[in-house]
Structures are given as C-alpha cells and as structure tokens.
Amino acid sequence: MSDTDSGAIEQPKSGPADRATAGPLDEAEANAVRPYVDLGGVKILPRPELGLRLEVEEGSKRVVAVSLDYAGSTLQVQPFAAPRSSGLWHEIRAQIVDQIARQGGTTTPQDGVFGPELLAEIPVAGAAPRHARFIGVDGPRWFLRGVIAGQGATDREAGAKVEDLFRSIVVVRGTTPMPPRDLIPLHMPATGAPA
Template identity: 55%
Template sequence: MEKDLEVDADLETAEKDTEDSTARDSDPLDEVYERELHGPFDLDEAEESEGYVDLGALRITPHEGLQLRLEIEESSQRVIAVTLDLAGSSLQLQAFAAPRSEILWPEIREQIGSSVESQGGSVEELNGSFGPEVLAKLPAQAADGSKGFRAARFIGVDGPRWFLRGVLGGPAALEPDAAAELEALFRTVVVIRGDSPMPPRDLLPLSLPKDAVPDAQGSVAADSAGNQAVQPKMSAPRRGPEITEIG
C-alpha cells in the first residue's frame, strides 16, 4: 500500500512538472485580450452615447490636447482613417467589416509583415497591451542625411463583425510611457458596425462630426456643446501613409 502511494506521488509530481514545462513553453502570443472588459467597445456595449466625438463608424473620447486628422484615399476621395495626435505621438485608427465567426487580426499581422519586408523593413511580433501586435521598422533618412528607420507599432482588436486597427507612431511606437495615453484612448473607442451587409475587410465609413465647422486654415473644431475645453481639434482630410494600407 505504501508503495502504491509513493507511485501516485511520483505521478502527481511528474504531472506538475509537465504543467510547469508547458506553461514555460507556451507562446505568449496565444494569450487572448479580453476586449469585452477592457475595450474598444461595440455600440451595443457602450454605457452611454453622449460625450463622444462622432466620426461615423467610430466614436472618440475627447481628451485635453488631442487633435484629430481625417485622412483620405486619393483615388476615391473617401475618408479612410482618423489619426489622433497627442503630445508628439500619433494613433491612426481604421475600422473594417469582419465575418461573424472569424477573426482577422492573425492574417492581417502576416500581411503587415510581408508588406514591410517588401519595402526593405523589418518586423517583430510581440505580446503587448492588446495581445499580439507588430512592431515595424522601415528604412528612413534622418534630418542630417544619415540612414535610420521609421517605427510603427500595429495593434488590433477583433470585435463583433468588425475589426479595429491602430498604428502608433512617433515616440509611442517604441516608448511605453509615451504610448500610455493613446492606448487608453484606443480602449475607449466605440465602433458602429451598422446592420448593412458588407464584404469582410471593407472599411467602415468615416465622416466629419455634424457640428464641425472649418476655420480659415481648414481646422475643424466641435461647437461648445459639452466639454469644449477638451474637445479635440480636427484638421482637413489628407492622404494617409502607405504603411497602414491593407487589402
């Protein structure tokens, strides 16, 4: 009987060692980000609809010092992205239609890697604040003429029938402290998918806020209805960077 107990103990120890080894060998990129708890949110999940900047498919939380830029596609003249500029860093947002029972982010990460490498850049796949993400570095020329690189940090979250991608640029691409406020804004984004059928990967339509009024320089700011002190300014649409395009 004592021998049997010893065998059982040995088996229990072996199982624990196997579990520990599996935990050590597991890929951190397998970890799942709990979007429903931490955001970004679907319209049905948002606690309230007031207080946001309404950009059509996206609603953005106002923040002191935040500036918004809408970016257009030259060929179609449609708005394809919104960029949040804050404290010297940027966060570009794009929302896409997605299948009901399929996630897009794993395949899109591969496409980003292929695109960056075809441009002579390098990519590193990491486990970050929102789960798997891609750090891309593209060749660039510094102000003094020396060779350097331009960094972009791609984050993505799959929602119900939509996918939201963010691209962090400037110091936020490499420095966690610089990225913190923009990451917090990303979590508060509300995505409006709508009920209309759309092919997967089609961009969800973006638009200027209804109460936005351009000034002489083309800047746009919301009116005084609520939180004017922290309402972000908006600049006229412009073309977005090619590194953020996906097919």
C-alpha cells in the same frame, strides 16, 4: 453554405479578455450619454490635448482613416467589417509583415496589452528609419486596426497613454451587410447643420 464551407481557415478572434468592458467597445457596449465625436465607423471620446485628423483618399475624397495626435504620438485607426465568429488580425498581421519586408523594413512580433502586435522599423529615404507599432482587436463583426507612431511606438509610458486612447474608441459596425475586410465607412463629424 456557411462561412466555414468556403474553404477559408477560420482564425480565433484576437483581443484583450476584458475588451467588452474596457475597450475598444462595440456601439452596443458603449455608454450612450458620453460626448463622443461621431466619425461614422468610429466614435472618439474627446480629451485634453487630443488632435484629430481625417485621412482622405485623393481621387475618391473618401475618408480612409482617422489619425489621433496625443502624448507625443500619433494613433491611426481603421475599422473593418469582419465575420461574426472568426477574427482577421492573425491574417492581417502576416500581410503587414510581407508589406514592410517588401519596403526593406523589419518587423518584430511581440505580445502587448491587446494581444499579438508588431513592432516595425520602416526605412525612410534620406532619414532615420521610422518606428511603428501595429495593434489590432477583433470585436463583434468588426476589426479595429491601430498604428502607433512617435513616442508611443518605443516609449513604454507614452505607449500606455496611446493604448488607453485606443481602448476608449467605440466601433459602429452598423447593420448593413459588408464583406469581411471592407473599411466601415468613416465621415467628417457633424457640425450641427441638419443632415
């Protein structure tokens, strides 16, 4: 039985036409000699004034996202396993719209440098609404989701800097079989100690 026999509607992959050369890159497409910070499912290219934080799930202590502070913005990224031939971003965008609507927020679809994206206004108790841009790229057997907050969500110049940062990310899918939509494991960077 093939993936297409399961009854699910296959969606085309979503991403920039130059993704394989301009990023985000698959591990097989990346320059192996560049000094990346290895976080498991993603590798990050260090740059001046880039802050890196790992989001850790309280109960399991599992790393569930990487947050990058850069150019007055925060870019949170998560890599997911995906089917070889179809994309996840179209379906995931619809889920984000529903989730933000349930929180009382609004979303506006727009076209960005990576293809379709969402501009969201999310209510915050006792404060002004928070703006965020949801971007996503379907790669070979992976999907990389990004959430841009801060200046990059609404300011074009700051947004371009964060888009460049997103393009520099390398996704490490690995060879372990994983169901589509499972988070590709992330971990703390190695500190030079033996594994």
